[in-house]
Amino acid sequence: QLQLMESGGGLVQPGGSLRLSCTASDSSLDRYYIAWFRQAPGKEREAISCISSSGGHAKFADSMEGRSTISRDKGKNLVALQMNSLRPEDTAVYYCAASQYMCSHEGAELPYWGQGTQVTVSS
Numbered sequence: 001q002l003q004l005m006e007s008g009g010g011l012v013q014p015g016g017s018l019r020l021s022c023t024a025s026d027s028s029l030d031r032y033y034i035a036w037f038r039q040a041p042g043k044e045r046e047a048i049s050c051i052s053s054s055g056g057h058a059k060f061a062d063s064m065e066g067r068s069t070i071s072r073d074k075g076k077n078l079v080a081l082q083m084n085s086l087r088p089e090d091t092a093v094y095y096c097a098a099s100q101y102m103c104s105h106e107g108a109e110l111p112y113w114g115q116g117t118q119v120t121v122s123s
Helices: none
Strands: 004-007 010-012 018-024 033-039 046-051 057-059 068-073 078-083 092-099 117-121
Touching (some): 018 033, 018 092, 018 117, 033 068, 046 078, 078 092
Antiparallel strands (some): 004 018, 018 078, 033 092, 046 057, 068 078, 092 117
16 A cells, blocks of 8 residues: 655744655655645645646645645655745645545545644744
């Protein structure tokens, strides 16, 4: 079974940038659609964006459009989420998720999930 892991989270000042990474051990991500989600305390999980095996992508969150970019590095078996101009409201646990079949903003459509990485935007 595919196992995902997120990294790159941490504390960043408002207006700063972070690059999150989604990787897999003993499995290849190149065959999967990979999506990024986030969940802030007291709020529902929110889909951010998704990338296909061919590099096509979809953006789901209006609040992140223009401030995030999803990309795939097949040679490193990695999908990244570059986030810029971060705001306090971006504070959340960020997850990557995978499907063999589709990009979806519905978490239930993606059967494989990582454990999440914490992003805190604060001065």
